[in-house]
Amino acid sequence: xxxxxxxxxxxxxxxxxxxSLSDFQSLVxxxxxxxxxxxxxxxVVPAKTAVKIVFSTAVDAASVSxxxxxxxxxxxSIPEPCDLxxxxxxxxxxxxxxxxxxxxxxxxxxxxxxxxxxxxAAYGILITMDVKTPAGFPLNQKxxxxxxxxxxxxxxxxxxxxxxxxxxxxxDEEGESGGGESETPAPNRPAKLIxxxxxxxxxxxxxxxxxxxxxxxxxESDIGGYKVVFVNGADGAATETIDIxxxxxxxxxxxxxxxxxxxxxxxxxxxxxxDYLDNFDPQNGPDCVQLTDNxxxxxxxxxYGSPLPQNAQNGLxxxxxxxxxxxxxxxxxxxTDGADTDDNAADFKILDSPTPGAI
Numbered sequence: 016x017x018x019x020x021x022x023x024x025x026x027x028x029x030x031x032x033x034x035s036l037s038d039f040q041s042l043v044x045x046x047x048x049x050x051x052x053x054x055x056x057x058x059v060v061p062a063k064t065a066v067k068i069v070f071s072t073a074v075d076a077a078s079v080s081x082x083x084x085x086x087x088x089x090x091x092s093i094p095e096p097c098d099l100x101x102x103x104x105x106x107x108x109x110x111x112x113x114x115x116x117x118x119x120x121x122x123x124x125x126x127x128x129x130x131x132x133x134x135x136a137a138y139g140i141l142i143t144m145d146v147k148t149p150a151g152f153p154l155n156q157k158x159x160x161x162x163x164x165x166x167x168x169x170x171x172x173x174x175x176x177x178x179x180x181x182x183x184x185x186x187d188e189e190g191e192s193g194g195g196e197s198e199t200p201a202p203n204r205p206a207k208l209i210x211x212x213x214x215x216x217x218x219x220x221x222x223x224x225x226x227x228x229x230x231x232x233x234x235e236s237d238i239g240g241y242k243v244v245f246v247n248g249a250d251g252a253a254t255e256t257i258d259i260x261x262x263x264x265x266x267x268x269x270x271x272x273x274x275x276x277x278x279x280x281x282x283x284x285x286x287x288x289x290d291y292l293d294n295f296d297p298q299n300g301p302d303c304v305q306l307t308d309n310x311x312x313x314x315x316x317x318x319y320g321s322p323l324p325q326n327a328q329n330g331l332x333x334x335x336x337x338x339x340x341x342x343x344x345x346x347x348x349x350x351t352d353g354a355d356t357d358d359n360a361a362d363f364k365i366l367d368s369p370t371p372g373a374i
Contacts, residue, residue, distance in 0.1 A: 044332060046155045047072050047148055049165040051310035052140060056167040062131035064171075066140055069310040073121035075149045083145035085110030086126060089137040089168070096166035100143040110141070120206070121149075122312065135173035141166055158330060202239065205265065208232035209315045210306050211350050214369045215245075215297040218345025224277035224285040226295065227371045228257070228304065231353070232265050239263045240309030243273060244329070248301035248320060251327040257293045266290065272372050288372035300341035303333040318359050319348050339363035 051069035054060045066086055085103045087094075087110045102108035113128040132138060142165035144153040157163040209231055217225040228243050239261035245254050257273060265271045274289035275296070276282070284292050297304070301320025305327065308314055318334025320341030327333045337360035342348050347369035354362045 044158075045072075045148065045150070046152045046158065047074050047146065048154060048156050048158060049142055050312045052165075052167045054169040057169065059170045059172055060132075062134055062171050064132060064169075065128075066126040068124050068126075068140070068142060068165075069312060070122050070124075070146075070154075071312050072148060074124075074154075075147050076117050076121065078145060078147045079115055079117065079124050080145075081110060081112075082106055083143045084115065084124060084126060085141045085143075086113075086128065087111075087139045087141060088133065089139055093168075094139070096139075096141060096164050099139075099141060099166075100164040103141055104143050104145055111138075123310075132171045134171050136171050137168060138171065139166060139168050158326075202237035203235065204308075205232035205236035205238065208236075208238060208241070208306065208308075209350070209355055210243075210304060210317050211270075211353070211374065212347050212366070212370065213304055213317065213319075213349075214342075214347040214371070215302070215304070215319075216299045216342065216344045216346075224275050224280075224283065226275040226297070227286045227289070227369075228273045229371055230265075230271040230273070230306065231269055231374060232271065234265055234267045234269045236265050237262065238265060238271060241314075242305075242307045242311075244305040244307065244327075245295070245297040246303045246305060246327045246329075246333055247298060248303060248318070248323045248333070251324040251333060253327065253329060254298060254302075255295050257295060259291060263291060268374075270372055270374065274371070286371050299344075301338065303327070305329075305331055305333075307331070316359075317348065317363060319363070334359045335362075336360065340365050342366075345369075 047070045049068055050071045053067040054064060068084065082104050087108065099108060111128045113126050116125045142154060144155065144162050144164060146154040153162065155162050156165045210228065211231040212229040214227050238259055241259045243257040247254050272288055272290050274284040274286035274292055276284050276292040276294045278294060281292060281294065301323050303316055303318035303323060305313060306315040313331040316332050316335060318338040321338045323333045323338050325333060336358035339348055339359035340363060342365045347366045348363045349366045350362050351364045353374060356362055
């Protein structure tokens with residue numbers, strides 16, 4: 016069951032001495048927003064369920080509290096999220112009691128309720144603009160528009176009472192909770208991962224199997240579930256997406272090389288030393304290449320050529336600060352000595368001879 020909510024109001028009003036809308040829009044890229052939620056919107060879940068939120072950027076741990084991150088039981092009708100956000104921020108509405116755990120990178124927050132959720136009930140996950148980055152930028156779930164909280168809903172399985180009537184503590188006969196299933200260890204994710212070099216336009220008539228995207232990050236880290244998205248610079252639409260498979264580990268040299276496979280031969284490529292093959296053919300510039308993590312958050316982007324939209328249709332940036340160079344056929348765009356200053360124009364150069372698999 017899904018609930019569709021239109022947030023029509025503002026959580027706060029702009030006064031004559033407050034920031035203008037143009038000022039607000041210029042800071043869009045620095046404001047956090049929710050990029051993933053678990054349980055997903057409208058999902059039916061067991062009574063014993065933790066709620067996890069993933070933000071687009073690191074947030075201040077001190078700003079995460081019951082007055083900024085609330086899981087609220089929906090009693091009769093679906094509340095208006097903006098009005099509810101005001102009540103939650105003031106402490107007039109209190110959500111389920113529980114504890115909050117933040118990941119090391121300050122982007123993931125997990126809420127563990129003290130008691131199981133009520134079977135058959137509906138709950139709303141509310142994240143207010145009281146969540147802020149360390150620099151003080153507040154959450155806005157609709158970048159470029161008026162400040163808006165995040166709202167998502169889930170249903171609790173009506174047949175799940177969460178506690179066994181026989182033993183009264185939710186344990187099985189052997190004393191193991193949750194059916195005795197062991198938890199899968201969390202993958203070792205890279206602290207940093209960047210796009211290092213891209214060849215998007217081969218030379219000559221035979222282009223098949225020559226293109227590549229080279230990523231650089233922490234050795235031995237797992238980037239399974241990450242994506243490389245090719246974006247059309249004319250309208251910001253995604254043209255192709257490379258889904259990096261689960262358990263994809265960056266080698267000891269810190270390089271993960273994705274190469275174009277030959278059409279009709281998915282295991283063959285002209286690019287030596289490839290870690291993963293996929294058949295792709297990005298457009299020539301001006302365009303951009305985005306790198307997102309397993310939650311859909313933007314990790315890196317390179318925009319080549321001009322003009323480009325500031326943001327793609329997926330809401331993520333199409334370049335950093337200024338666009339990089341648009342390389343001729345057979346030449347790649349590559350970072351200059353691994354530079355990463357968040358400025359594509361300064362960080363990238365054209366290589367006459369591409370160097371896949373070599374930093």
